[in-house]
Structure formats: C-alpha cells, structure tokens
Amino acid sequence: MKRNKLDLHEIVIVVLAIFSVMIFSSAGFCSERPNWINIALSGSPRTFKPWEINDAVSSSVFQNNVYECLFRYGENRQVIEPCLATGWSVKDAGRVWIFELRQDVHFHDGSVMTAEDVVESFKRTHRFTGRIEAIGKNRVKVSFTEKMANFLESVTQVYYSIVRVSGDGRVIGTGPFEVTDWEPERKIVLRPFRQYWGGTQKIDGATFYCSVDSLDAVKRIESGAVDIIDIVPPEFVSRLQDNPDIEVSVRRGVNISFVLLNDSNPPLDNLEFRKALNMAIDKKNLIRDIYKGEAVPCKGLLPPALGGMAGDTDFQEEEYNMSEARNIIHRYVGEKSRVFKMVGLPFPRPYCPNPQGMARIIAGYLRSAGINIRYYPTRSFDDFDKYLKSGDYDMVIAGWIIDSNDPDDFFTPIFGIGEVASDFGQVWKTPEFESLILRARETISLKSRWQLYMKAEDLFYKDMPWILIAYPNLIGAYRRTVKGFAISPTGEMRLLGVEKTQ
Numbered sequence: 001m002k003r004n005k006l007d008l009h010e011i012v013i014v015v016l017a018i019f020s021v022m023i024f025s026s027a028g029f030c031s032e033r034p035n036w037i038n039i040a041l042s043g044s045p046r047t048f049k050p051w052e053i054n055d056a057v058s059s060s061v062f063q064n065n066v067y068e069c070l071f072r073y074g075e076n077r078q079v080i081e082p083c084l085a086t087g088w089s090v091k092d093a094g095r096v097w098i099f100e101l102r103q104d105v106h107f108h109d110g111s112v113m114t115a116e117d118v119v120e121s122f123k124r125t126h127r128f129t130g131r132i133e134a135i136g137k138n139r140v141k142v143s144f145t146e147k148m149a150n151f152l153e154s155v156t157q158v159y160y161s162i163v164r165v166s167g168d169g170r171v172i173g174t175g176p177f178e179v180t181d182w183e184p185e186r187k188i189v190l191r192p193f194r195q196y197w198g199g200t201q202k203i204d205g206a207t208f209y210c211s212v213d214s215l216d217a218v219k220r221i222e223s224g225a226v227d228i229i230d231i232v233p234p235e236f237v238s239r240l241q242d243n244p245d246i247e248v249s250v251r252r253g254v255n256i257s258f259v260l261l262n263d264s265n266p267p268l269d270n271l272e273f274r275k276a277l278n279m280a281i282d283k284k285n286l287i288r289d290i291y292k293g294e295a296v297p298c299k300g301l302l303p304p305a306l307g308g309m310a311g312d313t314d315f316q317e318e319e320y321n322m323s324e325a326r327n328i329i330h331r332y333v334g335e336k337s338r339v340f341k342m343v344g345l346p347f348p349r350p351y352c353p354n355p356q357g358m359a360r361i362i363a364g365y366l367r368s369a370g371i372n373i374r375y376y377p378t379r380s381f382d383d384f385d386k387y388l389k390s391g392d393y394d395m396v397i398a399g400w401i402i403d404s405n406d407p408d409d410f411f412t413p414i415f416g417i418g419e420v421a422s423d424f425g426q427v428w429k430t431p432e433f434e435s436l437i438l439r440a441r442e443t444i445s446l447k448s449r450w451q452l453y454m455k456a457e458d459l460f461y462k463d464m465p466w467i468l469i470a471y472p473n474l475i476g477a478y479r480r481t482v483k484g485f486a487i488s489p490t491g492e493m494r495l496l497g498v499e500k501t502q
Helices: 008-026 056-062 115-124 214-223 234-241 271-279 283-290 322-333 355-368 381-390 408-415 431-442 446-463
Strands: 036-040 071-073 080-082 085-091 096-101 131-134 139-143 177-183 187-192 205-209 246-251 255-261 295-297 339-343 372-376 395-401 467-472 474-479
Touching: 036 214, 080 085, 096 115, 115 131, 115 139, 177 205, 214 234, 214 474, 234 246, 234 474, 255 271, 271 322, 271 467, 283 295, 283 355, 283 467, 322 355, 339 355, 339 381, 355 372, 355 395, 408 431, 431 446
Parallel strands: 036 205, 339 372, 339 395
Antiparallel strands: 071 080, 085 096, 096 139, 131 139, 177 187, 187 205, 246 474, 255 395, 255 467, 295 467
C-alpha cells in the first residue's frame, strides 16, 4: 500500500538534518560554494569611508577590492603601477603633479568617473595638504607649496581612494568587487562588479568574517571552512606549515611593536625614568614568549622592510637590568601610591598577536621594578582611540604596520608631521625631528633622504620617548586551492584575479 505520510522515525531524521544545516549556516562559515572564498579576520573594520581608514583591518577588506586609487603597488610591492590614472608628470621640482585619468571607469552605481570625482575625493582626506583642480574631464592638477618627492607613493594609500558619495551617504567605489551585505562585527560579503574596467573576476565572491578567535581561525582553515586567515598565532606556525593543504606566508620585519609613553605625565617626562622603564623589560624573553621567535628586537624606528637597518645602527638599546631599573624607579616613585594606567589592544594584530599576554608580561616586569600598574583592556579600536586621543593613559601597548614603501608614510601618521595630525593623538615630537622629516619629504636623492631619516632616529633615541619592543613578522595563511593570492606586507587581502580550484 502506498504511503502518503512520513512515519515518526522519518520525521525525526528530516528535522535533525534540517537542524544540522541551520547550525552549520548560523556558525557563519559556509564552505558549500566551490567558487567562493571565505576569509577569517582577527578584527572588525572600523569604517567604510576610505578617507577615515587608519586601521589595517578596514584596509585589508576595502583597499583594491572595493575602492581604488590613482596608482597601486604591484603584486611584489616593488613597482607602482597605474590604476585609475594612466600616467603622470611632475613640474616645478615636485611642487606640481598632473595625473592623466583612465577613461570609461564606472562606479558601482553605473556612473562614470570624472576629474571632479578625483578632486572631491582628495579634498575629503585630512592627509592631503595641497590644492587640486580638474583640467577637463580626464586630467587633474595637484599643487603644493613645498616639494613632494614622494607623492606618487602617497596616492597608493587607501585614504586617497576615488569614490562618489550618494545623497543618502553611501560611499561608492570603482573596485573589482562591491559590498552586497555588511553585518557589523559579523561579516562583509563582496561580489564581483560586472562593469569593472579591468575585466571580469574568477571567483563568485568572498565573505570576510569579523573578529574570529585566533584558535578558531586555525581550526577553520584546517577544516576548509575558511580559505584565508589574516593572522596566524606564532605558536601555530609549525602546525600549519606541516599541513600540505595550507600555505603559510611569513613576511619579515614589516611591523613594529612598542609601548607608547605619555611624557606629559610625571615622572614619564624624565629621560632617566624612561630609560629605567626600558631597562626593566627583558625584550629577548618577551620575543621568545609572545612571538615564539617570529620577531627581532628593535634597533631603529623604521622596520627592515622599509630599508631600516635593524642591528646595523649605532643605537645602543638599554640592556635588561632589573636591579638598576629598580633603583632608578624607586628614586622617582618611592613608596608613593602613584598608579600607572596601561591601555591594551582590543584584539590581536600582526605586531601584537597576543594582547593580553603581552600586557601581562610587560606589566609583570614593571611591577617587579616597583611600578604600580593598572591594566585597562579595550573592546574595540574606537574604545582604544578614545584613550589615545584624550591622553587618558600613562602607557599604551601599540604598534604600526607599514602603509607603503615610503618612510614618510611611516613617520607622518605616527608622529603627525606638518599639517597632518598623528593617528596616536599627542605624541613625542621635537621641532628639529619634524624639520628633518619635512626636509626628507622634499629630497629627491634617496641617499640624502636616508641620511635625514637616520638623523631623525638619533633624536628619537636621545629622548627615548617610548619603549621599542620588536619587529614582528607578518604571518598569514591560505589554502593551496586559492590561486593568484598573496598576503601583502600591509595585510591587504587583494582578490583581483584570484581564483579557487578544487
């Protein structure tokens, strides 16, 4: 006899099957689509406005995927190549730059890019200190009062992205992918833009999953639930390297980690006291315990990837000497109840893969030296920024990832050079130090520029305003089924031309 209804046993099986699918989907990691790339991010993008981006997580999602600049670095980051501009000319010893724009570039709303869009985009970024005007539909002229020998490198940065802002506040890019779904703090979905000037893409799309726990990310890439993870904790490098399905990318010397000191708060305004803080921390042990050997001690401000000569400078760091540090610190704080506020990072960064562990070890050394430390963890970069911009701290565990191959793009945002404000709020800077960086910005000769940078570094070391920790390696990983992909030294996740095989 033909049955028209399911019996109870079959109903249970069907319900369990549906429930298991729901559980898998709700976890947020869907690996069912064969031509789709899933990426686990250690943090969450702070903003979708490119002119406001100053964090690596936002940049990794949007730069060269959703938004584009006039020029971009090639795959090996050794050569700058045309993007939304096809050429340039320089006049008046670097004071005037003229850019020829690519024609028939469409924004994601279908409108065509013009010179006026470039003008408006440049005016939005606080990093731009010159004047810009349109010369017809496909040419712009940029003028500065001072020489700008490095401006071509600067316009590769995400905050110089060319975008159009709609009446309702939507930011519209020109990149090979457009955002089709964004659930804040959870995920961002990108799909190919069909009118992209550079042709069609080889993948159907990508999902960036936000604020994924580092151990969970490792497990997900091992299982195939995600294809790319932006940060591999140093303790898991060997484990992933032993997996034949996974490629581990190690970029050496591209970051710097440091403890920012608020030298407006006594006794941090005293050089001897700051030197004692440096002596109180065993940086070699810190590199062993936190970075598992995937870092080298700082011997300069500039990371080796920018041409910094780590280990080859005349700088002599303060050697670890707890007894000497304790004696000096006691003279300044004695038995006083002065509490030093230490602020930590909200989540792992390439320069600090374990924020809680880093804070615990550094605070432990300083307590042993006689410093009363109170640790303040942060939950987001907005929370972190509030401490920085208000100056409500004594010490901040921080760091920096290189933005470009030009040292000016390292010094300027960190220290706030010229008309550009520091991303760290009020930080150490002397008129002589700033003058050297400004002179280097105008200098065409690379040798002469480096001489100026080295003089600036000497001034930094004489004042010892921070505690320099290490140049950590940038470590990411991706499954070998992802072809044409490389993790950039900046952390950029460029999906242009990437494909996925089975």
